[in-house]
Amino acid sequence: MTKEEIRTLGNLSRIALSEQEVEVFNAEIDSILEYVSAVKNIAEATRDTKSLGVRFNVLRTDEVINTLGQYTDAMLASMPKTSGQFLAVKKILKQE
Amino acid sequence: MNITQLRTQFIAGTLTPTAYMEQVFSVIADKDTAVNAFLDTYKAEAIEQAKIATAQYAEQGALAPALLGIPVALKNNILLQGKKATASSKILENYIATYDATIVTRLKEAGAIIIGATNMDEFAMGGSTENSAFGPTKNPLDVTRVPGGSSGGSAAAVAMGAVPVAIGTDTGGSVRQPASYCGVVGFKPTYGAVSRYGLIAMGSSLDQAGPLTNTVADAELVHEIMSGLDPADATTIAEDTYPNVPVKETYTFGVPRSFFASGVDADVLAQFEAKLVELTAVGHTVVDIELPMFEAGLAAYYIVMPAEVSSNLARFDGIRYGLSAPGDNLLAVYENSRAAGFGAEVKRRILLGTYVLSSGYYDAYYGKAELVRTKMREELAEVFKTVDCIVTPTAPTPAFVVGAQSDPLSMYSQDIFTVPVNLTGVPALSVPMGTVERDGVPLPVGVQYIGPHGGDSRLFDIGKKTYDSTL
Numbered sequence: 001m002t003k004e005e006i007r008t009l010g011n012l013s014r015i016a017l018s019e020q021e022v023e024v025f026n027a028e029i030d031s032i033l034e035y036v037s038a039v040k041n042i043a044e045a046t047r048d049t050k051s052l053g054v055r056f057n058v059l060r061t062d063e064v065i066n067t068l069g070q071y072t073d074a075m076l077a078s079m080p081k082t083s084g085q086f087l088a089v090k091k092i093l094k095q096e
Numbered sequence: 097m098n099i100t101q102l103r104t105q106f107i108a109g110t111l112t113p114t115a116y117m118e119q120v121f122s123v124i125a126d127k128d129t130a131v132n133a134f135l136d137t138y139k140a141e142a143i144e145q146a147k148i149a150t151a152q153y154a155e156q157g158a159l160a161p162a163l164l165g166i167p168v169a170l171k172n173n174i175l176l177q178g179k180k181a182t183a184s185s186k187i188l189e190n191y192i193a194t195y196d197a198t199i200v201t202r203l204k205e206a207g208a209i210i211i212g213a214t215n216m217d218e219f220a221m222g223g224s225t226e227n228s229a230f231g232p233t234k235n236p237l238d239v240t241r242v243p244g245g246s247s248g249g250s251a252a253a254v255a256m257g258a259v260p261v262a263i264g265t266d267t268g269g270s271v272r273q274p275a276s277y278c279g280v281v282g283f284k285p286t287y288g289a290v291s292r293y294g295l296i297a298m299g300s301s302l303d304q305a306g307p308l309t310n311t312v313a314d315a316e317l318v319h320e321i322m323s324g325l326d327p328a329d330a331t332t333i334a335e336d337t338y339p340n341v342p343v344k345e346t347y348t349f350g351v352p353r354s355f356f357a358s359g360v361d362a363d364v365l366a367q368f369e370a371k372l373v374e375l376t377a378v379g380h381t382v383v384d385i386e387l388p389m390f391e392a393g394l395a396a397y398y399i400v401m402p403a404e405v406s407s408n409l410a411r412f413d414g415i416r417y418g419l420s421a422p423g424d425n426l427l428a429v430y431e432n433s434r435a436a437g438f439g440a441e442v443k444r445r446i447l448l449g450t451y452v453l454s455s456g457y458y459d460a461y462y463g464k465a466e467l468v469r470t471k472m473r474e475e476l477a478e479v480f481k482t483v484d485c486i487v488t489p490t491a492p493t494p495a496f497v498v499g500a501q502s503d504p505l506s507m508y509s510q511d512i513f514t515v516p517v518n519l520t521g522v523p524a525l526s527v528p529m530g531t532v533e534r535d536g537v538p539l540p541v542g543v544q545y546i547g548p549h550g551g552d553s554r555l556f557d558i559g560k561k562t563y564d565s566t567l
Contacts, residue, residue: 009447012454013406014413015438016431024440028504029448035505036452038395039464042471058330074194080420089415090426 001030099166099260099314106153106165113153113165113209117146120167120211123258132233133243133252135172136180137212142167145209152207163321164207169253169262172213173220173296174305176200183296184228185218187412187419187437197294198329199263199305199322206321214249214262218439219409220270220298222246223510224501227441232498235277238537241495244274244510247308251278254308261309261318267298268397269491269514271306272526276490276542279528281559282308283315284514286549287521288333290319291326299404302518311567312527312559319552338550343557349375350385350483359509360492363532364541368489371529371543375487375562385479385486389472393516396472398508399452399465400519405442406449412437444504473520480548485558488513490526490542494534513544523547525555527563 006026010017017025072085081088105111121139128134149165170176173183175193177200182188200210217227225233225248233248235241236256243252247264251274254262264271266284275282283306290305297303307318326332351372356365372382414420414433421432438446452461479486491510501507517524529543547555 006447009450009454010431013443013446013450014410014427014430014434015443015446016428016435017443018435021440021443025444025447028444029451031505032398032448033451036395036398036461036465038392039399039468040460042389042392042395042464042468060327071194074192075417078191078194078417080414080417087416090423090429092426 001026001033097260098310099163099317100311102166102260103162106149107158107160109154113146113149114143116165117143117167117209117211120258123256124212127236127256127258130234130239131236131252131256132231133214133236133249133256133258134169134212135182135184135215135230135249138179138210142209142211149207149209161205161207162317163203166208166261167211167259168203168208169212169214169250169259170200170210171216171247171250171262171264173216173265173298174200174263175294175296176210176213179213181213181296182230183219184216184230185437185439185442186229187433188296189229189419191418193294195294198291198326200294202322203263203318211259212253214247214253216249217246218442219296219405220246220265220267221405221441221445223269223273223507224496224498225249225274226498227439229439234498235495237279238495238539240497241539242277242498244277244491244495246270246274247282248274250308251275251280251282254278254280254310261307261314263305263318263322264308265295265298265303265305266518267302268401268518269511271308272514272524272542272544273491273510275308275526276528276540277495279540280308280310281312281315281528281563282306282526282542283319283555284517284524285319285323285552286333286338286523287518288331288337289323289523289552291324291329291332293326293328297408299401299518300408301404302401304518312525312556312564315525315559316553316556319556323552333550338548341548341551341554343554344484346379346381347484347558348381348383348482349485349487350383350479351487352387352390353384355387355391355488355513359512360489361494361532364489364493367530367532367541368543372487378562382487383483385483387475387479387486387516389468389475390516392468393472393519394508394512396465396468397511397515397519398448399461400469402445402449403453403462404449406446406453409438409442409446441504469519472516476520476522476548484554485551486546488544488546489529490514490544494532494539494541517546522549523552523555525559527559
């Protein structure tokens with residue numbers, strides 16, 4: 001693993017990393033990856049295809065279960081920035 | 097005092113919930129400056145509720161709800177409406193829960209009084225409660241040492257005598273390992289036995305909430321109240337999801353000896369061997385078993401868990417709630433908020449999880465780890481055909497000195513006996529098995545009993561027969 005790869009992981013993870021963090025994580029993640037790579041050999045030895053087990057979805061009935069506005073105030077109160085009853089965010093499209 | 101004793105006194109009127117609640121807060125006032133088990137306490141409300149409970153006992157006596165007037169502490173990744181749920185992270189420092197977790201609703205319905213929030217490793221990542229954004233918790237039995245983690249605040253709260261029960265969460269040993277370090281009982285239920293609705297998620301396929309208590313009977317009582325189907329968590333199981341696991345007069349215990357070959361302290365192993373002799377002396381059978389896949393558990397865990405962490409923690413972006421750091425554009429707000437809000441261990445695991453899930457590496461890591469996980473389940477099913485219960489030390493060492501484990505990998509190795517349980521979804525119980533001495537201080541160590549899926553009641557039976565009966 002290179003420092004550049006750690007920076008890429010930072011970008012993918014949406015975490016701004018300092019140069020010092022890049023340095024430290026580079027060494028630590030390398031040694032952790034080396035350790036966890038043991039699973040590759042074990043999985044090889046089992047000579048099995050990947051088995052996914054049982055997967056199924058559980059869906060509730062599509063109906064309104066809350067009263068109107070039940071959580072609105074509490075949720076608005078936890079938002080970093082609001083505009084009236086709306087969450088305020090940065091513009092992502094430039095106006096021509 | 098344990099819950100059973102408290103309830104007997106509450107019913108008899110020899111102690112009232114109000115008087116006991118005063119004691120709870122005086123213990124916290126005396127001891128918590130040194131221990132730092134609590135992030136927050138709700139004294140005024142708790143005393144008010146204790147007064148109501150006192151009146152209700154006078155009226156209803158033994159017909160009062162099972163936990164009426166019993167003080168309970170909650171790990172701070174469990175939502176309690178109107179109170180801060182920080183997960184010991186700066187990113188949620190001022191986050192107020194908007195609803196109660198299902199387990200909280202059930203505890204309240206049973207009459208329990210929630211008295212405070214306990215400290216933890218940030219987002220439950222760690223084995224020492226040193227990774228809290230609000231300072232470490234210390235072990236009440238020796239404040240130079242850690243209480244274990246991540247539910248270290250909950251274990252310490254019970255061990256220092258503040259509360260008879262505290263709730264923790266266990267993703268890779270986070271209830272059982274601190275129980276071992278603090279000399280209390282800790283239980284990790286069968287995956288799905290307890291609803292995860294209202295818990296701040298870490299590894300969704302691994303997380304379960306469980307009690308930390310003084311006795312196994314107390315752990316059973318609290319678990320029974322918290323467990324059961326919940327329409328809000330689709331992974332909760334019904335009583336008949338797994339075949340019935342009967343309780344027995346005597347049990348056959350399987351010991352995966354080759355698993356202890358390295359890294360376990362000699363005196364911890366000696367205590368463990370003594371425990372096995374005790375089991376045999378009272379009529380149980382102890383046999384050696386092989387669990388080769390279990391030994392790969394820790395490696396598989398440190399792939400599966402970070403993968404789930406990186407996905408679950410993607411929601412903390414500084415937009416809808418939690419800490420928001422300024423930035424020139426939307427992306428910079430995300431990156432700066434997460435940089436300022438998360439601690440080092442959380443960042444490390446998010447990066448690791450992002451790596452193992454990234455295109456080109458997914459099959460090599462996550463796919464292989466899931467395969468190992470399947471093999472572990474098969475291996476376990478085979479072993480449970482011949483034994484009733486698997487027994488191991490809970491952790492390879494007693495509580496270590498604060499700051500002693502600075503390397504992430506050596507910290508992770510504390511979880512070697514506990515993570516296979518979460519990966520396979522079976523239940524496990526940790527109870528104290530004696531003490532070992534470090535620097536002249538006797539420190540508790542725990543023994544872990546692992547049962548088959550749905551074998552929660554059997555583990556409580558084993559715990560009551562082998563531990564409660566000795567108290």
